[in-house]
Amino acid sequence: THFGFQTVKASEKHKKVYEVFENVANKYDLMNDAMSMGIHRFWKDYFMLSLSPTDNTKLLDVAGGTGDISFRFLNYVKNENLKNCHVTVLDINPHMLDVGQQRSKALKHDPNMIAWKEGNAEQLDLEDDSFDAYTIAFGIRNCTYIDKVLSEAYRVLKPGGRFMCMEFSHVHYPYFQWLYDKYSFQVVPVMGQILAGDWNSYQYLVESIRQFPTQENFKLMIEEAGFRSNNPFEEEDVDDETFLRNSR
Numbered sequence: 001t002h003f004g005f006q007t008v009k010a011s012e013k014h015k016k017v018y019e020v021f022e023n024v025a026n027k028y029d030l031m032n033d034a035m036s037m038g039i040h041r042f043w044k045d046y047f048m049l050s051l052s053p054t055d056n057t058k059l060l061d062v063a064g065g066t067g068d069i070s071f072r073f074l075n076y077v078k079n080e081n082l083k084n085c086h087v088t089v090l091d092i093n094p095h096m097l098d099v100g101q102q103r104s105k106a107l108k109h110d111p112n113m114i115a116w117k118e119g120n121a122e123q124l125d126l127e128d129d130s131f132d133a134y135t136i137a138f139g140i141r142n143c144t145y146i147d148k149v150l151s152e153a154y155r156v157l158k159p160g161g162r163f164m165c166m167e168f169s170h171v172h173y174p175y176f177q178w179l180y181d182k183y184s185f186q187v188v189p190v191m192g193q194i195l196a197g198d199w200n201s202y203q204y205l206v207e208s209i210r211q212f213p214t215q216e217n218f219k220l221m222i223e224e225a226g227f228r229s230n231n232p233f234e235e236e237d238v239d240d241e242t243f244l245r246n247s248r
């Protein structure tokens with residue numbers, strides 16, 4: 001491929017991913033709107049509605065980047081007048097966090113309700129059993145060892161805590177697959193080049209989706225880490241499930 005990402009070894013992925021987000025940090029929010037035609041905003045709103053925080057929710061937003069999920073959390077808390085809530089935005093890339101902090105200042109968030117932390121999802125420098133909810137949006141496919149990310153999520157969540165992941169995965173319908181392939185391989189890198197002057201990073205983003213496990217396999221990985229599905233119905237939709245950390 002153009003970027004050669006399919007042949008990149010696990011040991012090199014970490015460095016490549018770091019470079020990609022260092023390169024795109026300043027244009028990241030603009031590009032998200034352009035590539036998804038603004039739709040990512042609705043997905044993120046829906047994600048936060050699915051989380052539906054309550055009083056005393058302590059959230060860890062991993063691979064939180066420029067803060068989109070955390071800001072929705074803070075808005076939700078404000079609108080619902082919830083008490084004693086807090087979010088920690090964790091990301092491996094300080095450039096993404098810098099952009100997030102500037103946005104947060106501009107939006108006049110209460111600094112006592114949000115903390116920014118540089119860290120690796122695969123090895124969290126955080127205590128066991130310390131969060132009520134864990135979110136990771138469009139982040140886990142960028143990590144080298146998904147199993148480590150999941151076991152760390154399990155470790156830092158309190159018993160009964162919620163694991164929420166939003167990620168691109170595989171398309172089920174052949175015609176849509178054709179359209180999706182055309183768009184992702186032919187349109188996205190071109191937009192990356194035109195809007196952000198960076199073809200390679202956007203080529204990587206497309207390829208990383210291709211390499212992500214199928215919905216079914218990802219669900220098995222989440223369960224192997226110890227989480228259990230919170231879906232009360234037998235006919236669960238594997239595309240939209242909630243997972244809880246087991247009580248001890």
Ligand code: SAM
Binds near residue numbers: 063091136137139
């Ligand atoms: N969650 C944000 C959102 O939805 O807009 C940002 C998603 S962005 C596509 C992916 C983020 O994952 C980047 O900010 C990147 O730095 C971060 N990331 C990649 N590998 C990571 C790792 N091992 N640990 C923590 N963050 C990581």
